[in-house]
Amino acid sequence: MTEVTDAPNPRADFGRRLRQLRRDRGWTLSEVAERSGLAISTISKAERGVISLTYDRLSQLARGLEVDLAAFFNAEGQSFEPGSFAVARKGEFxxxxxxxxxxxxxxxxxxxxxxxxxxxxxxxxxxxxxxxxxxxxxxxxxxxxxxxxxxxxxxxxxxxxxxxxxxxxxxxxxxxxxxxxxxxxxxxxxxxxxxxx
Amino acid sequence: MTEVTDAPNPRADFGRRLRQLRRDRGWTLSEVAERSGLAISTISKAERGVISLTYDRLSQLARGLEVDLAAFFNAEGQSFEPGSFAVARKGEFxxxxxxxxxxxxxxxxxxxxxxxxxxxxxxxxxxxxxxxxxxxxxxxxxxxxxxxxxxxxxxxxxxxxxxxxxxxxxxxxxxxxxxxxxxxxxxxxxxxxxxxx
DNA sequence: CAAGGATTTTTCCAATAGGAAAAAATGTGT
DNA sequence: ACACATTTTTTCCTATTGGAAAAATCCTTG
Structure with missing residues (x-):
């Protein structure tokens, strides 16, 4: 049972970004599905924050959308003797x-x-x-x-x-x-x- | 029985990066677990590429490790991109x-x-x-x-x-x-x- | 506004992730 | 070498994801 939370769900943000990314390209779900190898339904759910994609899928998706994985998030955008030590005093260099x-x-x-x-x-x-x-x-x-x-x-x-x-x-x-x-x-x-x- | 695949599994890379990130900080699995709210086993599996974390967990994990989510991905391959550089401004730590x-x-x-x-x-x-x-x-x-x-x-x-x-x-x-x-x-x-x- | 195609959302189920706790491995000090 | 504590890996089980196909919604056009 998915709660109807509009709290700043972490995935909701991600989903919006994802959808944005897709629409910027003018692509449909099935288009992205084909490019990424993911199921349409999966992408749909992800975009709406219904599910939280795994790293694997994120990775595929990034390739499909032709973006760097990081784009999804950019949110905010030794003979040194073991045991020895030495001190250097200011000016004694x-x-x-x-x-x-x-x-x-x-x-x-x-x-x-x-x-x-x-x-x-x-x-x-x-x-x-x-x-x-x-x-x-x-x-x-x-x-x-x-x-x-x-x-x-x-x-x-x-x-x-x-x-x-x-x-x-x-x-x-x-x-x-x-x-x-x-x-x-x-x-x-x-x-x-x-x-x- | 986990397959002994050393094929360039996409998640394996990610896992290594994750472990690196954790060890850089000198943290244990349970320490990260506590900071991120994830189960120890989950992190362990993720680091070894046994499972592929969902966006939600990735998100939590990023907070726990105090890195930007994007940091997980930026380097699709190597770490510290050869030729790259970064600036840290006083107070922006x-x-x-x-x-x-x-x-x-x-x-x-x-x-x-x-x-x-x-x-x-x-x-x-x-x-x-x-x-x-x-x-x-x-x-x-x-x-x-x-x-x-x-x-x-x-x-x-x-x-x-x-x-x-x-x-x-x-x-x-x-x-x-x-x-x-x-x-x-x-x-x-x-x-x-x-x-x- | 009805028909038909295109797109998106739902439904259902198999595959996979995620957690708690047990087991194994790895380190400590004695 | 031993017991002990700590950290990591496995196991087992439930919750969630992801895909195929059906249902609903949204066009477009006559």
Whole structure:
């Protein structure tokens, strides 16, 4: 016995979205049924929130409607000694310089760490040389500690980050940081080798 | 008798992702069960691809894991799309609470990241319960953003860290953080799975 | 407005999901 | 190695889903 609830049923929303999706395409139930391999009745019920589709069917349906599964929801839219540890005191870092940045590796004498944390300084209004995108395997995480930083990711619009903001990306994609404010910026970068490292 | 199919079952992928998501948080099945309201067995089966969850359950599960539903799907295949990136704005984090800390996972809807960055707050002079050392595989990196923090590493003398200081250690060793100052402390923690993860 | 085709909703039943509890496996400390 | 606690997997059973076909609704046209 299906209750007549107009409470914000989770599936009701989904159903509406589904129907919308179908009608946007001007398709009928049977058309979608054919494309997806589901039964007409199933789709009908799903659209009205009578039933709650299983992952399998959702998956099929997505293919049938030619949308990414996510579209349905977008609702809201290591010789590191085991057991060891190390402390890095502010200011006691080992300095390194590259063309683009000045940074200090935090635990230089531990090797095979799963992560490589670095503190970096970006001089205010440093020239950004677009020829020098940095690329390397693995993933990278950056937090802005002070100042404002613009991150250039190859093929994407620049991202402006303020203190407290962070970004996570695939290091294999060309990237570049630059201070964006009047002051020097201070960043923390943590690199990790990719899954297959 | 479950067939031993290693065929690219659509749900198998999903299941793996699910398990990953749960383990990233260090949660047990029953923990997720409680948070999501689903039965333990259901989650277990879903993770192993034995069953195909319905939309309703998926929805609940997403809430329980504190991820956007879309996060389950975005990566139809791989995790952390090669070449992708994500930005976390200060204050736009997803809150999580444990017995000892309040922290916000920074990129909750990307899974299989090589690193798991979190921002945490430690209430001033919170009682430290030494019975509750935290232990999990992998390595951990902590930076103090604000305040003063004492890190207790099992079997070692407590380490006092001030803003800008950081510590890197093996997460398998019992560890515990506590704010040590008058003010609340703010920390950034990055976890990485160990070599054999 | 009646007839006929197209589309959607219902009905009925087999297939599958989901939960409670038992069983197995996996970890702890002693 | 042992018992003990914790976590995961199985088992067993009920509730729900999903499909085929029948019934109802909605066009369109004469």
């Amino acid at each position: 080992k300095r390194q310089e590259t063309v683009n940045y000045v940074y200090e590796m935090l635990f230089p004498d531990m090797w095979n760490k799963a992560m490589t944390p670095m503190m970096g300084s970006l001089k205010a209004r440093e020239l950004v040389d677009f020829e020098d995108f940095v690329r390397h395997p693995g993933q990278e995480f950056l937090v802005v500690m002070e100042g404002v930083v613009t991150v250039f990711v190859e093929g994407r619009a620049p991202v402006r980050l303020e203190a407290g903001d962070s970004i996570y990306f695939d290091s294999a994609v060309g990237h570049l940081y630059a201070s964006d404010g009047e002051r020097d910026a201070r960043i923390l970068v943590v690199c990790a080798p990719g899954p297959g490292a | 997803k809150r999580q609470e444990t017995v000892n800390y309040v922290y916000e996972m920074l990129f909750p809807d990307m899974w299989n990241k090589a690193m798991t960055p979190m921002m945490g707050s430690l209430k001033a002079r919170e009682l430290v319960d030494f019975e509750d050392f935290v232990r999990h595989p992998g390595q951990e990196f902590l930076v103090v953003m604000e305040g003063v923090v004492t890190v207790f590493v099992e079997g070692r003398a407590p380490v006092r860290l001030e803003a800008g200081d950081s510590i890197y250690f093996d997460s398998a060793v019992g560890h515990l953080y506590a704010s040590d100052g008058e003010r609340d402390a703010r920390i950034l923690v990055v976890c990485a799975p160990g070599p054999g993860a």
